[in-house]
Every structure is written in C-alpha cells, then in structure tokens.
Amino acid sequence: MFVEARRIGDRYRLLEPIGGGAMGTVWRAKDETLGRTVAIKELVLPDDHDEKRTDEAKQRAMREARIAARLTHPHAITVFAVLDEEDRPWLIMEHLTSTSLAQKLEDGPLSVDDAVNVGAQVSSALAAAHRVGIVHRDVKPGNILVGPDGTAKISDFGISRAAGDVKLTATGDILGTPAFLSPEVARGEDASFASDVFSFGATLYAAVEGTPPYGESDNQIALLYRASSGDIVPPAKTERLTPLLLRMLATDPAERPSMSEVERELRALVAVSAATLPAGPPLPAEPTVPAAAASAAAAAPASRNRRGLIAVGAGALLLIAAVIVVILVTRHKSGPETAAPPLSTPASATPSTTPSAAPPPATASSSTPPPSTSSSSSSAPPPAETPAQAVAAYYGLLPGNLEAGYARLTQKFKDARSKTFSAYAQWWSQFQSVTASNITENGSTVTVDVSYVYKSGGNTQERDTLTLVQKDGTWMLDSQG
Structure with a gap:
C-alpha cells in the first residue's frame, strides 16, 4: 500500500x-x-x-x-x-553529499597535511562567524563535513547549547561527549569565541592523533573532570602543527589565539606544505622570492635535491631580511632619512607580480640621499607617522615588498607567531592583493578592515586589532588581537 x-x-x-x-x-x-x-x-x-x-x-x-x-x-x-x-x-x-570527519576518523587518523587542509577551510568559516558575533558552541569532528572533492564545511552553528547538548541535566546525565569541551565550558561557564578555538584545536588534535586531547574513557564524568582542569595528553604526531595546537589548547582562554589568527596560521601551513612537496613544478612562493635568493638557488649544483634548494632559498631570504633590518635601523638613527612613507601611500597592495627587486617608492628603501632641503633641518627630525598611518603604510607594502613589511614587525610579534622571514614570505605568497580600510586609532591601538584576494581566486575579509610601539621614531606592529 x-x-x-x-x-x-x-x-x-x-x-x-x-x-x-x-x-x-x-x-x-x-x-x-x-x-x-x-x-x-x-x-x-x-x-x-x-x-x-x-x-x-x-x-x-x-x-x-x-x-x-x-x-x-x-x-x-x-x-x-x-x-x-x-x-x-x-x-x-x-545539503552536502559528504562524510563527517568523525566517520572518516573511524578508518584511522588523517595525515598532518590533510588535517591542515581541512582546518584551513573550517577555520575560515568559524572566523567569519566570530566576526558577526556567532559562537558555534559545539565544534567537534561530527559537525565537520567533508565532500568527495575534499571540500570541508562546518554545520550546526549556534544550535547545540539551545538544544541542551553537552551539559549536565538535573538527574546528572550527560548529553553528548565532553571530549572536545574547553576547560571553562566544562566548569559550567558560558561558551565564547575562545572556547570555540579550544574545541577546534581539540578537533584537529583528534584528527591527527586519533584520540581527543583528554584521552578516551567510557566514564564521561571522569572525562568531564579532566576537561575542567585542561589536563591534555601532549600531542606526539602533529609535527609542524604542534605550536599552533598548543596555543589553541591553552587552559587560560586569554592565551589562545583568535580564530582569525588560527585561520592565517593554518593557511600559512597549507602554503608551506605545497612548497615542500617533492614534485617537479616551481615553488608556489617563487614570485615573491628576492632576486638575490633566486641567484643563490640557481648557483646550487643541479644534482641537489629539492629540499636542498628550499634550504638554500630560505637561508638567503633570512640573510636578506637581516641585512634590511640593519639598514633600516641605521637609517632610523641617521636623522632625516627616517622619514615615513608619504601619507598618500595607498592601503591597497602592490600586485604580487611586481618584482621584489624594485619595490615601490613609498618604501623609501633606496640608498639615494634625500634632497638637500631636508638636510638643512637635520637638527629637527620630521615627526613620526601616527599608528594609523603606520598600519596603512604596512599593508601598502604587501604583498609586493615583503622585506620592508617584515621589517615593520617587532621581534615580539614575530616570536608570537613563529614567523621567520621564510614563513612570512610563504604565507603572503598565496595572495594577489590586500586592501586595508576603515582604519581607526585609539592611542597605540589600531583597528582595520583587511580584504585579501587569493591568487587562486576568491577573497576573504577580517577586522584586526593591532598594537604598535615606537622603535627609533618609527611605529612598528607589536601584537595582534
């Protein structure tokens, strides 16, 4: 019937x-x-x-x-x-024809490369959600869907807490698993952007390690107790993903990166993965490699393997970065030549096809001395640019003049993100252009809307908060929140 x-x-x-x-x-x-x-x-x-x-x-x-x-x-x-x-x-x-990440993990953990690729996609959605005030509250492998072509999407935004998932009921039953809870949520506090970051870190951890960071147990109360203390098992298989994961899994929410930072660092890891593949095509970051680095790589014996070429290129890049920093510091101490880029420096980026050996005039990196009129006022150096102007000038250098951009970051900023010049160049190599707008200044803190256009097509936007400090009369980026 x-x-x-x-x-x-x-x-x-x-x-x-x-x-x-x-x-x-x-x-x-x-x-x-x-x-x-x-x-x-x-x-x-x-x-x-x-x-x-x-x-x-x-x-x-x-x-x-x-x-x-x-x-x-x-x-x-x-x-x-x-x-x-x-x-x-x-x-x-x-509707997406897909398999959940939880189902995929039943067949075994992912490689670091695959986890980073899925993570970069999902983090972009979570970062976008956070920018419009949406907290997911239930980031876990079961809520990440992966299509046959590798496209990853996250589902169930904002629903889990409303439906009572993952909390203690009046009878003491637990609905859901605490395996991916942040410590503060496990203790009964409200979910937040930072708790999403922890849960996403726990998801990436499980994707590579094969088990959640709190381990596995049939005793859900024991897991909940372990979660409330933030007692994680140190990762053993996550390789280059480990530094970011440990920051994401910090017990103190204030010590975790924002989801926008997570997205940026995962995209950088994707770029590094692509650049170190042993196949024959040129390195993806080739357009942004300075001429000196290219010459150094060309001088290497032809029989050297690809890893050797990468090491030579990275060493040359670091050497160039160090020389440029020394030059800039010397110029800062010499008086009038420390003048900041003119206020007309655009916030949009120079296209990445611009040869890095010929940076835009706004970088003031030429060794040509300033006009004689400026030397007459050497006893009174020009006033330093404002923090807002410094941020506009920074994005105006990118992605075409990476050396000058890198020189505008303090060592604290670089250390916080494990950013060697090589990693910095690899991350920026994925973008065709970048535009900064809606720049507002509050003391030494600047907020800015940044739009990125990828070489592969598509774009993404984010709103960043930057703290700057003065070094030798120049405002430099010191931290990003």
Whole structure:
C-alpha cells in the first residue's frame, strides 16, 4: 500500500533520515518549490512535561537558528529557513553529499597535511562567524563535513547549547561527549569565541592523533573532570602543527589565539606544505622570492635535491631580511632619512607580480640621499607617522615588498607567531592583493578592515586589532588581537 511521504511546511518532502543524535534527526528532503535537495534537522526538545521549560527551549532554539542563518560562507552549511511545526523547530539547511570527519576518523587518523587542509577551510568559516558575533558552541569532528572533492564545511552553528547538548541535566546525565569541551565550558561557564578555538584545536588534535586531547574513557564524568582542569595528553604526531595546537589548547582562554589568527596560521601551513612537496613544478612562493635568493638557488649544483634548494632559498631570504633590518635601523638613527612613507601611500597592495627587486617608492628603501632641503633641518627630525598611518603604510607594502613589511614587525610579534622571514614570505605568497580600510586609532591601538584576494581566486575579509610601539621614531606592529 502506498503511503505518502511526510511533508513539512507544505513544500518540503522528507525522503530518508541521514543522521541524528541527542539533538534530533537529520532528514534528506526535497524542496518541491525550488526543486532542490535539502537537509532538514528536526530538533528534539526537553521531554520533562514542563511546558514552560519546553517553550523556553523552543524559543531559544528558534532564536539561535535565526542567528545562524545570518552566516553565509563557502565552508559553512547554510541555514535556509526555520519552521515551527508539530510543536518543534525544524531547520532547513543546505545539503552536502559528504562524510563527517568523525566517520572518516573511524578508518584511522588523517595525515598532518590533510588535517591542515581541512582546518584551513573550517577555520575560515568559524572566523567569519566570530566576526558577526556567532559562537558555534559545539565544534567537534561530527559537525565537520567533508565532500568527495575534499571540500570541508562546518554545520550546526549556534544550535547545540539551545538544544541542551553537552551539559549536565538535573538527574546528572550527560548529553553528548565532553571530549572536545574547553576547560571553562566544562566548569559550567558560558561558551565564547575562545572556547570555540579550544574545541577546534581539540578537533584537529583528534584528527591527527586519533584520540581527543583528554584521552578516551567510557566514564564521561571522569572525562568531564579532566576537561575542567585542561589536563591534555601532549600531542606526539602533529609535527609542524604542534605550536599552533598548543596555543589553541591553552587552559587560560586569554592565551589562545583568535580564530582569525588560527585561520592565517593554518593557511600559512597549507602554503608551506605545497612548497615542500617533492614534485617537479616551481615553488608556489617563487614570485615573491628576492632576486638575490633566486641567484643563490640557481648557483646550487643541479644534482641537489629539492629540499636542498628550499634550504638554500630560505637561508638567503633570512640573510636578506637581516641585512634590511640593519639598514633600516641605521637609517632610523641617521636623522632625516627616517622619514615615513608619504601619507598618500595607498592601503591597497602592490600586485604580487611586481618584482621584489624594485619595490615601490613609498618604501623609501633606496640608498639615494634625500634632497638637500631636508638636510638643512637635520637638527629637527620630521615627526613620526601616527599608528594609523603606520598600519596603512604596512599593508601598502604587501604583498609586493615583503622585506620592508617584515621589517615593520617587532621581534615580539614575530616570536608570537613563529614567523621567520621564510614563513612570512610563504604565507603572503598565496595572495594577489590586500586592501586595508576603515582604519581607526585609539592611542597605540589600531583597528582595520583587511580584504585579501587569493591568487587562486576568491577573497576573504577580517577586522584586526593591532598594537604598535615606537622603535627609533618609527611605529612598528607589536601584537595582534
């Protein structure tokens, strides 16, 4: 006997369940109005016969689902609509033919390269969410979907806390697993951007190590206790990902990087992975390598392997960076030649195709002395640029003049991100251009909107907060929050 498929909202026909858990059931469905396949999440509400609590949970779920629907990002599952039907919320979402990261890990851990690639994609969505005030609250392998082509997307923005997932109930039961909780959330504090960073770090840790950072146990209370103390097992297989992971997994939320920083560092690791592959094509960062470094690499014996070439190139880059820093410091101490770039220096970047051997005039890196009129006032050096002007000038150098840009970073800034000049150049090699706008200044702190255009196509935006300090009369970038 034919039974008509269940319909929701007079337009969505439920086809089959494709997932589920404590939060409810996920259905593959057909949007009969637009003729497309969608995923529909049927949320489960508290079943304790308390009408007030049930209504509050439903309203909270509806409100947070609407907040999640504000986010549209290529690496986040889009929420199309929220319906209130059959006395419960239904989320109408983008459908992605995919496997969750949790399912993939059942076949074994990922390589560091694969984890970094997935992480760079997902972090871009989480960073975008944080910029519009959305806290995910439940970052874990089960909420990361990976398509057949390697595209990774994160789902379930803002829903888990509303539905009561991962918290102690009145009877002491635990809904969900504490394996990816930050210490502060495990102690009962509200989820925050910093707790998302920890949970994402725990997810990347599990992707490579094969187990969560708190280890594995059937005793959920024991895991929750371990989580509340931040007692993680040190990673053993994460290789170059380790420094970033340890910062993300810091017990103190204030010591963790922002999600925008996480995204930047993961993209840098992706670039480094591509540059160190043993295959034959040229290094991706080739357009930004200074002429001297290229000459040094060309002088290497032809029989040397690719790793040797990379080492020679990196050494030459570091040597050039050191020479430039010495030159700049010397110029700073000499008086009038320390003049900052003119105020007309654009915030947009010089295209990466500009040969780095011929930097734009705004960098004042030429050894030609200034006009004689400036020497007559050598007893009164020109006033230093403002922090806002320094930030505009910094982004105006990039990505075409990496040496001058790197020289505008303090050692503290470089150390905080493990940024050798080689790593700095590798990270910037992925961009065609960068534009800084909406620059505002508050003392030595500057906020700025930064737009990046990738060489591979596409773009991303972020709002950064930078703290600057004066070194020899020049404002330099000291930290980024």
